[in-house]
Amino acid sequence: MQGRSSPLCVVVDDSLPLSIIAASLSSSSRVISLLPGIGQNGLNYLHKVAEKNGFSLDRVQVLGKKANQLTMDDVEGNKVDVLLAEPFYLANEGMLPWQNLRFWNERTVLAPLLSETAVIVPFKGILRGCAMYLPDLWKSRCSLKDVEGFDHSVVNGIMGACGDLRDPHEGPLLPYAIWQCGHTEEISEDFTLLEFNFTKEIQTSTGRVTVPFSKFGVCHGFVLWMDWVLDSKESIVISTGP
Numbered sequence: 001m002q003g004r005s006s007p008l009c010v011v012v013d014d015s016l017p018l019s020i021i022a023a024s025l026s027s028s029s030r031v032i033s034l035l036p037g038i039g040q041n042g043l044n045y046l047h048k049v050a051e052k053n054g055f056s057l058d059r060v061q062v063l064g065k066k067a068n069q070l071t072m073d074d075v076e077g078n079k080v081d082v083l084l085a086e087p088f089y090l091a092n093e094g095m096l097p098w099q100n101l102r103f104w105n106e107r108t109v110l111a112p113l114l115s116e117t118a119v120i121v122p123f124k125g126i127l128r129g130c131a132m133y134l135p136d137l138w139k140s141r142c143s144l145k146d147v148e149g150f151d152h153s154v155v156n157g158i159m160g161a162c163g164d165l166r167d168p169h170e171g172p173l174l175p176y177a178i179w180q181c182g183h184t185e186e187i188s189e190d191f192t193l194l195e196f197n198f199t200k201e202i203q204t205s206t207g208r209v210t211v212p213f214s215k216f217g218v219c220h221g222f223v224l225w226m227d228w229v230l231d232s233k234e235s236i237v238i239s240t241g242p
Helices: 016-025 039-053 102-109 135-139 152-160
Strands: 008-011 028-031 060-062 081-086 112-122 122-134 189-195 222-230 237-239
Touching: 016 039, 016 060, 016 081, 039 060, 102 122, 102 189
Parallel strands: 008 028, 008 081, 028 060, 081 112
Antiparallel strands: 122 189, 122 222, 222 237
16 A cells, blocks of 8 residues: 555455554544454454554454455445455365455455455465375275264265265265375376456356376375465465465
C-alpha cells in the first residue's frame, strides 16, 4: 500500500493479523475488515492488541459481513485499492486442494468495488503435483471387515476404502496427508497442473500435463497441493506441498 494516497484496503476473511499489518503499512490507509465469522469478538481482540502495543485502530473498521453483503455504501463510494485474505485456511485442510479457492469466489463477488489498479493478495494459486511411491498406502485405505470381533465394514463407504467393496459401491475420494501413508518417495519432479489467476474473475479451468518419471519404481498415486503466490513478481510463495 506504500506509494498510494489514502489507500482503501479490504480484508475479506477472519484474519486478525492481516488487519493489523494492513493498517501498519501506511499511515494514511483505511482498512475494512469483514471478519464474517467472528465479528464483534474480532473487533474486541483487535482493540486489546492495539492497546497492548500502543497504536491506534482509528483507521480500522470491522463490519462483520460476508463478501457478498458488502456494498458501495460500506466503502463510502470509494473503490478498493487492496484486497487481502489468508491464502490457506487450516479449517479447510481436509478439502481437496482445488476446493480451497474461497478467496477467488469472494474476489469475483467484489469485482464491482475494485479499482482498475487494485492489488490482489494472494496474486494467484498454482495446483502442483508429484508422482509418488507409497507402498504403505493400502494400509490406510484398505477395506475393513471384522476387527477384534467387531464389524467395521460400515466405515468403508463413509471414510473411503480400496478393494473388496460390493458393486456398485465405490469409496469416496477423500483428501488426506501423505504422512499418514508410512514410507513415501518422490519418483518424479514437481509439476504444475493448473494456475488460477486471482486478478481476473473466477472462470472454468482445465489442465493436462505429461509427467516424466525421474526414478524407477511403482507409482501408487499422485500427490496434489497448492502454492499461493502473493505478489505479481512471484517473489513470495507460500506452499502447502511436501
